[in-house]
Amino acid sequence: MTTKLKEVDVVIVGLGWTGGILAKELTETGLKVVALERGSPRSSENDYSLPNIRDELRYVVRHDLMQNTARDTITVRNNPQQDSLPMRRLGSFLPGEVVGGSGVHWSGHTWRWTDMEFKVRSNYEERYGKKFIPDDMTIQDWGISYAELEPYYDKFEYTAAVSGKAGNIGGQIKDGGNPFEAPRAREYPLPPLTPILASEMFTDAARNAGYHPFPRPSANASQPYTNPDGSKFGGCQYCGYCQRFGCEANAKGSPHMTVIPIAMARPNFELRTNSWVTKVLKDSDGKRVSGVTYTNVLNGEEFEQPATIVLLCAYAINNVHLMLLSGIGAPYDPVAQQGVIGKNYCYQTGAAATLFFDGKFFNPFMNAGGSNATIDDFNSNWAFDRAPLDFVGGYVVAGGFNTPLPIGYRPVPSGTPQWGSEWKRATAKWYQTAMVINASGSVMANRYNCYDLDPTYRNAFGQPLMRMTFDYKVNEHRMGGHAAQTINTIAKSMNPTKLNPASARTDPWTVVPYQSTHNTGGTIMGTNPRDSAVNKYLQSWDCHNLFVVGANVFPHNSAYNPTGPVGALAYWTADAIKNRYLKNPGPLVQA
């Protein structure tokens, strides 16, 4: 039996960065807001504190903060001809499942995606001609511009304590920043982190090669900071336990220590944890949604929560799953190329080299989530000519470390035995004297990379799992090859004692090992309901009181990490709801 609860103004499904931002912004208006979070409550003081948070086995290997695949997962296949099979444990990506979501365990890399992405099809067609874009590459313009989003990027960066160096303030190129970034109104709220040796060496080598290195902008507070909402940050301790962990220093910008506690302090906000939303309910006329059903996972009791506005703010994958389970919008069919829900699932690609320097001490365990230096010369640099290389998109290259903890990171030169004394000697010699250069590359949409409901497998609630069909295409292989060349050229110029070079990836995408928690698309934004699920305000074309917020609205994936635009779009949507939708509920864009 389902217990029907009293109607509220707003129900938020999932309380991470997007849900937290919307909770904070909408409770300011006095609306009664309820957030339903499937995970458990956790706090910096009680859970992300010393000594227990510094546990690589628990947090990195056993996924303590992540989605429990025994209860709900997806099925995967590389192409429509293959049988889809369940992802039986996490690997390639790690959705968070606690209050704060993936915003607790991220590294903090915060980028501003630009019109390079938002006008991707127009840009490439204009410069390279229509034929440059392959027929099956379903990229499209987003329907939004960088100029519209700029103030919201700013708001997110100042909320999350992003440390960095501006490269372009109001059109003026600034030394030390990213010269290819789009113009920003002002500097970052905090100066860059103290560089580590590996990032300094990469910076020198990249500059000598004619590139434009800069410190990676990251929500790791380089010094104590109070954000405009009054949330207090400690300075980053360079502890080396960043990605996959909650931050005990409250130095990593996270929703559980910024926007969420602000909403929590208001009487018109209520958080229900351990509350698993199974469906969004459509109103009888089909033009609106009336609320959601959810299960209290502590006792199995089912509730209906009616609401005037529903905001889907779960992890990108789970937002799409809920849309498919709820039958809102036409499911995407890759053969007929009709329908929109599930369309344009994208991921990222990469390449990496390990450089070994005999006798040089990098102290890899001293680093912040964002202490690597980066170049953007092959991504947002539109002067980089793609014509001779024949690919759409780009990649960023960085030098330094990523979670260099010993279960997962023990670099040895290729050809070293996997066990025995020789292996131990190599591990002992090179752990501290190696560094990494890696590339993160965009993935363009393809008609066959998509989601739908799996015909066979079900979750703990008896509902079909979502099926992900994904593989890299020739476009990504070409780009990966170019990225590997760039990495190896820079690496060789640094004269390492030994080098494990980067190589171009050509094998299929696989669910192991970890690659990146940057899954995008499925309910994409756009200019019309024929080829997108939501409009530029992330409002459903089908039901105007439903907003779907997160990287699931990205029509393709960039080389950059997604949280910058995810946060900015959440503020942008909050603004549209507060200042326009509430005054005149209805479609914010006419179809």
Add this chain to the structure above:
Amino acid sequence: MKKQEFDRRDFLKTAVVGGAAAAGGTAAIATPEVAQAEQPAAAAEAAAPAGYAFLNLDEAAFVEALVDHMIPADEISPKGTDLGVNIYIDRALAGAWGKGERLYMQGPWKLGSPSQGYQLPLTPAQLYRAGIAATNAHCRKAYGKPFDRIADAQRQEVLIGLSTGKITFDNGPPVRVFWTTLYQTVIEGMYSDPIYGGNRNKAGWAIIGFPGIIAVHRDHVAQYRGKPFPSKPVGIADMS
């Protein structure tokens, strides 16, 4: 004192069966390597939580031989059993992870392609059990003895066979899946926090100069840039 004709497993088995005849029937002639592997360091023995929670006698002998072969005693570190890697593995298999926590365990079951990841209808503990039995069956066929009683060079041959997929199991789990799990648990036993039973005395972390859970490097970044960081590793128990 530890010099003996047959190992602890034989002793325990004969204790159950009773009588010298049974002992004579199963006693192995200990190779020097095996005899050496049976001698725990006195200090480490005192620190080890005794006993196994999951592994049976054959499995314990396999795991002890495995970790001492993969992590031999040398100038870099004590051997695997002295690091407690066998204890780590036993506790991991006995605990939630070994029993399949977080593992989606609904059928139908298909092997799938490697890109689809783990697809066996087995918990990690069940996989370990089946894989050890299959490896020992291979060893008996190839060398006439289980893994823990073959010579060092033969163990090396077996591990290379497992890691490269040259050995295959008849009607058993895929060798590569077993090896991947086996290898990962050995690494975890060397480098996870000592509260889990391995990395005893933080000797695993000491191999690579990893300072453990030390938290405050804010000033160290500049101070130790390019210089070795002098550290005595600190674990969770040291701060609890």
